[in-house]
Amino acid sequence: MSPTSSMPISPSPAGHGAPAALAAARQLCAGQSLPPGCLLVVATPIGNLADISLRALAMLERCDLVAAEDTRMAQRLLQAHGLAKPLLRADRHREQTAAAEMLALLAAGQRVAYVSDAGTPGINDPGAVLVRAARAAGHAVIALPGASSVTTALSASGLDLDAGYTFAGYVPATQQQRAAFYREALASPRAWVCFEAPHRIVQSLEELAQLAAALPKPPDLILAKELTKQFEAIVQGSPAELLGWLAADARRAQGEFVLVLQAARDAEPMDAQAQRWLLRLARELPASRAAAAVAEMLGADRKTLYRWLQAQAGQGLDEN
Known part of the structure; x- marks a missing residue:
């Protein structure tokens, strides 16, 4: 099993460096048009507040209102970078209602930014309902790229992605569904990226280990935990080896998990x-x-x- 990659990452103190970052953001994005009545879909850090892009800061400063999956998280992010904006709650349970409120604001010419809790909106997070509503009403939608736990885990995996990858969301909650999920992943030539909850990670890996035991070669497996945060860990090994790594310290089963799975491939036949x-x-x-x-x-x-x-x-x- 490859050794754990772990490095303390200091969180950004509220307001620290914010004036300089905003000044740089303003300068770099001064020429970018931001039409009235547009929706900005803004990717935000997945753990470390320093991962916000300068373009995101510039556009958040110029928007009139921020719609957010969690207004408390959005407030923390804005304050950390010296920003203050009116907030509209738009979590998964309130997204339809928020979309109607957002459309009224867009129709009045206001610029609305949407941020999910962390990462890129719409990628296993709310956001798609707002985007569809804005597009259907004829409003411009501008995506500001940035952090994503999916691409972060893939870039650190070292796996061969020539055949592409599949983002499969969360591993299913029931044992039967998980078995079908992992069988499909192990039969695919692509790498599979998925999320697993901390209270299920051990059971999930145990079931994957049972399926992998019937294969000629164990699959390549990367477990990424708490990406970009203080206790980040990226571990590579077989399902059995990763179970051993988790068992060595009870605290390792806590946090947010991304799994990257790729079935071992035999040498490619050549005509x-x-x-x-x-x-x-x-x-x-x-x-x-x-x-x-x-x-x-x-x-x-x-x-x-x-x-x-x-x-x-x-x-x-x-x-x-």
Whole structure:
């Protein structure tokens, strides 16, 4: 099992550095148009308040009102960066009502920003209802990219994402549904990214370990805990190894979890004709050009051909 990656991260004190950050934000975003009657979808930090983007600060300063999944969290974020705005509660239970209130504000020409508790709105968070309502009414919607636990965990996973990835939301709550969920993940060539609750993380990994035990090779698994926060940990190992890591300290089962799962892949089969052409062309061309030529000629996947040819480099590129 790979060692834990853990580093204390100091939270940003309220107001500390806010004037300088706002001044930089204003300067960098001075030329950006912000039309009246628009909705801004603003990604916010997933743990460390310093992860807010300068563009987000500039646009939050220029908006007339902030709609928020949790107004207390939004207030804390705004105060930390020297901002103060009227707030409108727009959590999952009140999103439809908030959308009607928001439309009245947009129709009056006001600029409304929406922030969820943490991360990117609409990605397993509220926000989609407001966006649909604004679009349906003909108002501009502007997305301000930023923090996301999904992409943060993927970027730290080191997994091969050439085949893409699937974001699957929360692992299902029932045992039967979890089994079906993990079976689908283990059968996919893509990496799967999902969230798991702290009170279910051990049981969930136990069930995954049982399914993985029937496979020829254990899946690649990354457990990311408390991303960007003081007790962040990113651990790699088999499901059984991660269970051992959690069992070593009861506090490790606390917090917010992101799982990145990818089934182990066997060596990719290579057509005999493709092999012959690759090996022949590789005598005269760089591997990348040889793979591109064979891909075009045979209608094959260039990346697969290139990886196979690279694997032969240590074997002398013997055509026989």
